[in-house]
Amino acid sequence: MDDCIFCKIVKGEIPSTKIYEDKEFMAFLDIGPVNKGHTLVMPKNHSETFLDMNERELGKIMHFILI
Numbered sequence: 001m002d003d004c005i006f007c008k009i010v011k012g013e014i015p016s017t018k019i020y021e022d023k024e025f026m027a028f029l030d031i032g033p034v035n036k037g038h039t040l041v042m043p044k045n046h047s048e049t050f051l052d053m054n055e056r057e058l059g060k061i062m063h064f065i066l067i
């Protein structure tokens with residue numbers, strides 16, 4: 001989505017401090033952290049909520065978050 005800040009981060013149009021990246025997911029430090037190490041984990045496919053993700057993506061991101 002062209003006006004989505006997170007899609008721009010994925011494309012590298014907005015800089016971020018990446019913690020992890022693979023072909024489907026990306027994790028980076030929040031610019032307004034509520035505590036040290038506050039990290040955002042997101043799929044690279046545009047998804048506004050978990051409801052926009054398919055079952056396989058949900059399973060993978062939950063596994064990713066819990067590691």
Ligand SMILES: [Zn+2]
Binds near residue numbers: 001004047
């Ligand atoms: Zn997006």
